[in-house]
Amino acid sequence: MKLKFDPIGIIHSPFKRKEDINTLGFSSATGFDEVEGEIEIFKKYEKGLKDIEGFSHLIIIFLFHKMGDYYLHVKPYLDKELRGVFSTRHPKRPNKIGFTIVKLLERNKNILKVKGIDMLNGSPVLDIKPYTHRDKKENIKIGWLEGLLNKY
């Protein structure tokens, strides 16, 4: 079963190369929070942005477009063990789908100025959704990542 998708927009980010992102790293919980960028929604979809200004945070679903093959076991940044790729946010994953929650600073027509960018410049955007209270979970456990965070 093959599913086909069409990007609705594109990410404008200060990260031009994969190496620029690795240095900030996944385990750095707040490393990307101050990084600003723009999400350009193609004109064809601009009407779909109505009312979005009222939300402070947006869920961005995008493509890790510079990734080649995926691996089922990957070594996360700073970690020493191989982990199942679905237990990580590693980009070398089946379907190469990325997920980031950004802070919406400003909307100017089809351009969303946002903070919290950790995507590569030129990443295709697949969907945007409003972040709501339902997405805030309590009493969370974070498995292997717990030990890593304690370490650094």
Add this chain to the structure above:
Amino acid sequence: MKLKFDPIGIIHSPFKRKEDINTLGFSSATGFDEVEGEIEIFKKYEKGLKDIEGFSHLIIIFLFHKMGDYYLHVKPYLDKELRGVFSTRHPKRPNKIGFTIVKLLERNKNILKVKGIDMLNGSPVLDIKPYTHRDKKENIKIGWLEGLLNKY
């Protein structure tokens, strides 16, 4: 630009028809929290689940496979206004991508038993990611949804 995706699994849910889900509704923040179901990851990808047991919550990216055309303006459940589709979680959206955070109860090989199911039975799964502290945002504003929540 057409992107192609291959599902990594399938949702087993008590919701057999679209109508079963509408009655719980989007604005009901906790309506789905107790709904149990299973996420079956295809055997080919089972290795990618290593270490996932350590996480309490998982991000599920899936397909609204029973949806036809999308609309750029949609009327959310219980709302009286038309909203931009990207300001809503409405399923009739470009690329038909769904996003739900579930609670992981148990893993049995390639089957994840979870709580918080709001997907239709048979929905194709595109990706699974661990939910971490970075996904909990503070001081959030929820625009048009605020008024609706106050009302009901």
